[in-house]
Amino acid sequence: MSVPESYQMGSIVKSDEVEKSLPLRSYSKWSPTDQGATIVWRDLCVYATGSGFGGSVNAKNLKRIINNSSGAVQPGSLMALMGSSGSGKTTLMSTLAYRQPAGTVVQGDILINGRRIGPFMHRISGYVYQDDLFNGTLTVLEHMYFMANLKLDRRVKSKERDQIITDLLERTGLIHSSNTRIGTIDDKKVLSGGERKRLAFAVELLNSPVIIFCDEPTTGLDSFSAQQLVNTLHELAKKGTTILCTIHQPSSQLFSMFNNVLLLADGRVAFNGSPDKALAFFAEQGYECPKAYNPADFLIGVLASTPGSERASQRTASYLCDLYAVSSAAKQRETIVNLEFHMAESADYPFESETDEFKSQFWPWKFYILWYRATLITFRDPTIQTLRFIQKIALALLIGVCFAGTLDSTQLGVQAVQGLLFLMISENTYHPMYSILNVFPSGFPLFLRESRSGMYSTAQYYLAINSALLPAMILEPVVFVVISYWISGLRATAFAFTTVLICVVLVMNAATACGIFFSTAFNSVPLAMAYLVPLDYIFMITSGIFIKISTLPFVFSWTQYVSWMLYANEAMTIAQWKGVENITCFQDRAELPCLANGKDVLDKYSFSEDRVHLDIFSILVIYFVFHFLAYICLLRKARRI
Numbered sequence: 001m002s003v004p005e006s007y008q009m010g011s012i013v014k015s016d017e018v019e020k021s022l023p024l025r026s027y028s029k030w031s032p033t034d035q036g037a038t039i040v041w042r043d044l045c046v047y048a049t050g051s052g053f054g055g056s057v058n059a060k061n062l063k064r065i066i067n068n069s070s071g072a073v074q075p076g077s078l079m080a081l082m083g084s085s086g087s088g089k090t091t092l093m094s095t096l097a098y099r100q101p102a103g104t105v106v107q108g109d110i111l112i113n114g115r116r117i118g119p120f121m122h123r124i125s126g127y128v129y130q131d132d133l134f135n136g137t138l139t140v141l142e143h144m145y146f147m148a149n150l151k152l153d154r155r156v157k158s159k160e161r162d163q164i165i166t167d168l169l170e171r172t173g174l175i176h177s178s179n180t181r182i183g184t185i186d187d188k189k190v191l192s193g194g195e196r197k198r199l200a201f202a203v204e205l206l207n208s209p210v211i212i213f214c215d216e217p218t219t220g221l222d223s224f225s226a227q228q229l230v231n232t233l234h235e236l237a238k239k240g241t242t243i244l245c246t247i248h249q250p251s252s253q254l255f256s257m258f259n260n261v262l263l264l265a266d267g268r269v270a271f272n273g274s275p276d277k278a279l280a281f282f283a284e285q286g287y288e289c290p291k292a293y294n295p296a297d298f299l300i301g302v303l304a305s306t307p308g309s310e311r312a313s314q315r316t317a318s319y320l321c322d323l324y325a326v327s328s329a330a331k332q333r334e335t336i337v338n339l340e341f342h343m344a345e346s347a348d349y350p351f352e353s354e355t356d357e358f359k360s361q362f363w364p365w366k367f368y369i370l371w372y373r374a375t376l377i378t379f380r381d382p383t384i385q386t387l388r389f390i391q392k393i394a395l396a397l398l399i400g401v402c403f404a405g406t407l408d409s410t411q412l413g414v415q416a417v418q419g420l421l422f423l424m425i426s427e428n429t430y431h432p433m434y435s436i437l438n439v440f441p442s443g444f445p446l447f448l449r450e451s452r453s454g455m456y457s458t459a460q461y462y463l464a465i466n467s468a469l470l471p472a473m474i475l476e477p478v479v480f481v482v483i484s485y486w487i488s489g490l491r492a493t494a495f496a497f498t499t500v501l502i503c504v505v506l507v508m509n510a511a512t513a514c515g516i517f518f519s520t521a522f523n524s525v526p527l528a529m530a531y532l533v534p535l536d537y538i539f540m541i542t543s544g545i546f547i548k549i550s551t552l553p554f555v556f557s558w559t560q561y562v563s564w565m566l567y568a569n570e571a572m573t574i575a576q577w578k579g580v581e582n583i584t585c586f587q588d589r590a591e592l593p594c595l596a597n598g599k600d601v602l603d604k605y606s607f608s609e610d611r612v613h614l615d616i617f618s619i620l621v622i623y624f625v626f627h628f629l630a631y632i633c634l635l636r637k638a639r640r641i
């Protein structure tokens with residue numbers, strides 16, 4: 001990015017200097033990369049709809065969070081957005097960044113160099129969230145690699161990309177931690193809070209944003225790390241980047257590095273301008289900052305509500321906001337705002353810019369990157385893979401040994417075979433279905449953040465996650481069937497073995513798809529469980545082993561069409577009994593009913609022997625229907641604002 005001369009100045013840029021030295025922007029083209037970004041907003045109101053996720057918006061429930069706010073931030077500004085807790089800092093900043101929180105509606109205008117904000121904001125700006133979200137099993141370098149591949153223009157060559165990553169890791173002091181795992185709170189050898197913050201920051205710098213939004217970047221950092229981080233922001237501002245930063249209780253030294261301040265009280269602007277002017281304005285109104293007092297603490301303290309006298313504090317804050325609205329400082333801001341709006345209205349040029357020319361990575365490449373990341377995470381997390389695999393082998397051995405020698409052509413043998421088939425189906429239904437319930441929701445917050453910032457689509461994410469899970473979803477049931485089938489001594493024909501193998505693999509995948517659907521359809525795992533448990537009971541009861549399907553009560557007869565357990569049971573039973581003759585009856589209990597051959601066995605369960613292909617096809621249909629429904633639910637979640 002070319003840097004205007006006027007931004008390249010001494011170590012600390014005071015706001016007045018910035019504003020006096022700002023060259024007039026060229027109004028003949030829209031190019032924030034060349035000229036820096038001026039953000040202006042006018043009569044901005046943000047309302048909480050009170051409808052939570054996705055409910056209907058009712059005017060009565062609207063709560064105003066940002067109240068008729070106007071302001072301007074110019075290139076080279078390092079602006080501190082301050083106010084007491086709940087004053088609306090995060091809401092204002094995320095709205096200006098085109099990343100407004102879910103459950104809010106926005107009224108008013110926000111312009112970047114005269115262009116109304118839109119999805120292009122994700123290209124030209126970076127947003128460092130208050131809470132960092134990472135995949136803890138990845139290393140710093142891996143995370144940067146994945147992010148670079150998802151965020152950078154596809155014309156950036158791989159060598160160039162690696163150089164960008166190395167430079168950023170060096171600049172943020174993370175180069176020596178490149179191979180350290182990011183970790184989670186429970187891990188021992190992980191990045192520190194400050195390092196995590198710096199990593200989040202490095203990711204946002206990948207595409208050289210012209211505007212950076214930071215939500216409380218110094219919270220949780222020691223004074224040295226906080227100072228380092230603000231130094232970096234300060235350096236970027238000096239080069240012409242527009243920076244907005246919500247900040248809580250900065251030290252005097254830290255505060256002195258900001259050349260601009262926006263004070264909020266109850267969603268209203270109490271001051272927007274240089275820190276010196278803010279102190280002078282407050283002094284004029286009778287609120288003089290005592291000497292040797294931290295000016296940031298003082299400014300926030302005047303606007304904050306004092307316990308015990310909340311109403312009086314609110315009146316004071318409101319009075320100061322009124323006074324600011326008619327002050328000369330506000331008029332100065334208004335001039336910039338009005339000029340920008342005037343130029344935007346009178347300008348008649350297409351918004352063609354380097355941002356619109358940005359070439360995102362190709363669809364298959366993004367899919368590959370997401371698949372690679374998901375596979376790496378899956379393999380690194382032993383709770384998902386290794387333990388499950390060991391457990392599966394142990395169960396297959398146990399089941400095989402228990403049934404060994406019992407599966408002969410007798411009446412008891414029929415019972416044992418049917419029992420074993422049911423065990424094979426249920427073991428590959430319940431465990432995968434319930435264990436997947438947590439896998440998808442645990443990745444939702446990161447997915448929502450990344451997809452809403454335009455890094456990838458829901459379809460790419462959904463397909464990538466499922467493709468990463470697929471090898472295990474095939475290998476696990478195959479190992480299970482191979483061990484349990486041959487040890488127990490089920491029918492030793494290619495047709496019987498292949499049918500059981502295919503059915504068990506499909507059962508596991510259909511059950512997993514069902515689990516994924518429930519986890520995407522509901523907002524919490526307990527809620528998903530609450531609906532899934534009754535359904536799985538219905539599937540179990542109607543699986544064909546406990547009740548003859550033709551005798552099902554009318555109200556439950558539909559379940560036979562959606563139960564993969566029933567389809568699998570039918571196909572596997574046919575494979576074991578089709579063409580079997582001479583099943584021995586009870587020798588000493590002639591009065592007991594006898595299933596004399598395979599046909600009798602199939603009749604007993606209302607199974608017809610030519611339905612194997614139809615059963616397999618039906619499980620496949622169920623698999624795709626659940627995945628389709630799960631995808632639709634995920635899509636709805638991703639689109640909710």
Ligand SMILES: Nc1ncnc2c1ncn2[C@@H]1O[C@H](COP(=O)(O)OP(=O)(O)OP(=O)(O)O)[C@@H](O)[C@H]1O
Pocket residue numbers: 048049050063065083084085086087088089090091092101102103104
């Ligand atoms: N989606 C929402 N629905 C309802 N209320 C909301 C919503 N988002 C924010 N609010 C409310 O709006 C007010 C401002 O919230 P915001 O997070 O912007 O404040 P803040 O100044 O950043 O606070 P803090 O410094 O504690 O992070 C709070 O009272 C908050 O409860």
